[in-house]
Amino acid sequence: MSKSSPLVGKRIVLGGGGGIAAYKVVELMRRMVDAGAFVSPVLTRASLRFVGRTTFSALGSEPARISLWDGSDPIPHTRLGQLADAIVLAPATADLIARYAAGIADDLLTTTLLASKAPVVVVAAMHTEMWQHPSVVENVATLRRRGVVVIEPEAGRLAGGDIGVGRLAETDVIVQVVETLFEVSTKNLLANKSVLVTAGGTREPIDPVRYIGNRSSGKQGIAFARAAAELGARVNLISTVPVFDSAGINVVPVESAQEMFDVVSNLAVSCDLVVMAAAVADFRSANVSPVKIKKRHGAPEIRLEPTPDILAHLGATKRPGQVLVGFAAETGDLEIEARRKLKDKNADFIVANNVLEEDAGFAVDTNRVTLFYGESEVALGHSDKRDIAEKVLRYVAEYAKNTGAWQE
Ligand SMILES: Cc1cc2nc3c(=O)[nH]c(=O)nc-3n(C[C@H](O)[C@H](O)[C@H](O)COP(=O)(O)O)c2cc1C
Known part of the structure; x- marks a missing residue:
C-alpha cells in the first residue's frame, strides 16, 4: 500500500546524465512515478552509453527525450522547463554541473534547465578526484548560491573498485528531498477553500419502513471529507450514513436522492469544490405508500421513476472557479463510462472503480481507483480510502491551480 506523497500530480523533469549511476536512476524515476508524479525523462547523449532510452521511456510517464531537434513538439526547449514543478x-x-553553472544550453536538458523557474535538485555522482576538483567545487557552490538543492555523493565503492566519496545518494534520500520541496506548499493545500462532499447510498422509500438502497457504505466519501478538512478546507459532508468522528466537518444527514439534491444544490453555490462520492439511486418508487404495505395484501407493484441527477445539475450550474468531482462505480467498461460521464455531466474529474474487484469498492476500507480528467488517466493503485482521498484532492488542487480555476 503506498502512502500518499506530496509528489502526487507534480510534473517532474528527470534529467539523466552520463554517469555510471544512471542504472540507479531508473529506480528513482520509478519511485517518483509510483508516488504519483508525472515524470518526463530528458537524457543527455552520454547517458545513452549507460542505460538505453527504452528503459526510461517504458518506466517514465512519457517517452524519454534527448534531442532538441527530432521531436514533434515545435518548442521543446522551453515547454518542458516551463511546465515542470521540479x-x-x-x-x-x-x-x-559545469554546463548548468555556466549557463550553457547546448542540448535539450540544459535548455530545459535555463527555461525553467522550477526548483532544481542536483544529485551528484562522480569519482572522488572529480568531486574534489576545484572547478567542480566552485560550480557546486555557484549552483547552491542560486538556490539549487545539491545532494552530495556518498562514500562507498566506486566504479573500477575504488573506495571513496562519489556514489549517488540512496534512492530513499533523493525521494525524500524531492518530497520536501512540495511538502510545505501542500500542507495547507485547501486552506480558505469550501468543500462539499457527499457520502453513502441513498435510500428511496417504498413505504414508511422499507426502502430501495445500494451497497455503498459511505467510507470513501467520509474519507474525502476528513482528508479535505486535514488539508485545511471548510467541509460540509452530506451523508446518508452516521459519521462518528466528525471533528472539523459539518455533517448534514439526508436519506433520499431528493433530499440530497435539495441540500447539495443549495450549498454548492458557495463551494470551491464538490466531491460527489455518494451512490445516488437512479430510480425511486413513484407510488410511495404513506402506510406500511401489508404482506397479506400480496406483492405490491412498484413503479419506478428517475431521481434528480445531482451530478448533471451541478455540472450544468457550475460557476467559474468551481471544481466538480464525480464518481463512476462500474462492473466493466471503466474508461468508456468514466469518459462519458466526464463529458455528459460537465465534471472536471471522474474517480472510477470496478466494484467487482477484491478489496476495492463497497464497504471495504481499501480501494483501487483510476482518475480521469481532461485527456489524462491516472491509476492511483491499491490503497486505503483515506490515502486515495488525499491523492485525488492533491490532483484536484494541482489542476485547479494550473487551469487558473483557483486564483491563490
Ligand atoms: C564508464 C564511465 C563512467 C563514467 N561515470 C561518470 C560519473 O559517474 N560521473 C561523471 O561526472 N562522469 C562520468 N563519466 C564521464 C562522463 O560520461 C562524461 O564527462 C560525459 O561527457 C558526460 O556527459 P553528460 O554530462 O552530457 O551526460 C564516466 C565515463 C565513463 C566512460
Whole structure:
C-alpha cells in the first residue's frame, strides 16, 4: 500500500546524465512515478552509453527525450522547463554541473534547465578526484548560491573498485528531498477553500419502513471529507450514513436522492469544490405508500421513476472557479463510462472503480481507483480510502491551480 506523497500530480523533469549511476536512476524515476508524479525523462547523449532510452521511456510517464531537434513538439526547449514543478538531475555528472553553472544550453536538458523557474535538485555522482576538483567545487557552490538543492555523493565503492566519496545518494534520500520541496506548499493545500462532499447510498422509500438502497457504505466519501478538512478546507459532508468522528466537518444527514439534491444544490453555490462520492439511486418508487404495505395484501407493484441527477445539475450550474468531482462505480467498461460521464455531466474529474474487484469498492476500507480528467488517466493503485482521498484532492488542487480555476 503506498502512502500518499506530496509528489502526487507534480510534473517532474528527470534529467539523466552520463554517469555510471544512471542504472540507479531508473529506480528513482520509478519511485517518483509510483508516488504519483508525472515524470518526463530528458537524457543527455552520454547517458545513452549507460542505460538505453527504452528503459526510461517504458518506466517514465512519457517517452524519454534527448534531442532538441527530432521531436514533434515545435518548442521543446522551453515547454518542458516551463511546465515542470521540479527538475531532478541524476546522476549529475561533473560535465552537466559545469554546463548548468555556466549557463550553457547546448542540448535539450540544459535548455530545459535555463527555461525553467522550477526548483532544481542536483544529485551528484562522480569519482572522488572529480568531486574534489576545484572547478567542480566552485560550480557546486555557484549552483547552491542560486538556490539549487545539491545532494552530495556518498562514500562507498566506486566504479573500477575504488573506495571513496562519489556514489549517488540512496534512492530513499533523493525521494525524500524531492518530497520536501512540495511538502510545505501542500500542507495547507485547501486552506480558505469550501468543500462539499457527499457520502453513502441513498435510500428511496417504498413505504414508511422499507426502502430501495445500494451497497455503498459511505467510507470513501467520509474519507474525502476528513482528508479535505486535514488539508485545511471548510467541509460540509452530506451523508446518508452516521459519521462518528466528525471533528472539523459539518455533517448534514439526508436519506433520499431528493433530499440530497435539495441540500447539495443549495450549498454548492458557495463551494470551491464538490466531491460527489455518494451512490445516488437512479430510480425511486413513484407510488410511495404513506402506510406500511401489508404482506397479506400480496406483492405490491412498484413503479419506478428517475431521481434528480445531482451530478448533471451541478455540472450544468457550475460557476467559474468551481471544481466538480464525480464518481463512476462500474462492473466493466471503466474508461468508456468514466469518459462519458466526464463529458455528459460537465465534471472536471471522474474517480472510477470496478466494484467487482477484491478489496476495492463497497464497504471495504481499501480501494483501487483510476482518475480521469481532461485527456489524462491516472491509476492511483491499491490503497486505503483515506490515502486515495488525499491523492485525488492533491490532483484536484494541482489542476485547479494550473487551469487558473483557483486564483491563490
Ligand atoms: C564508464 C564511465 C563512467 C563514467 N561515470 C561518470 C560519473 O559517474 N560521473 C561523471 O561526472 N562522469 C562520468 N563519466 C564521464 C562522463 O560520461 C562524461 O564527462 C560525459 O561527457 C558526460 O556527459 P553528460 O554530462 O552530457 O551526460 C564516466 C565515463 C565513463 C566512460
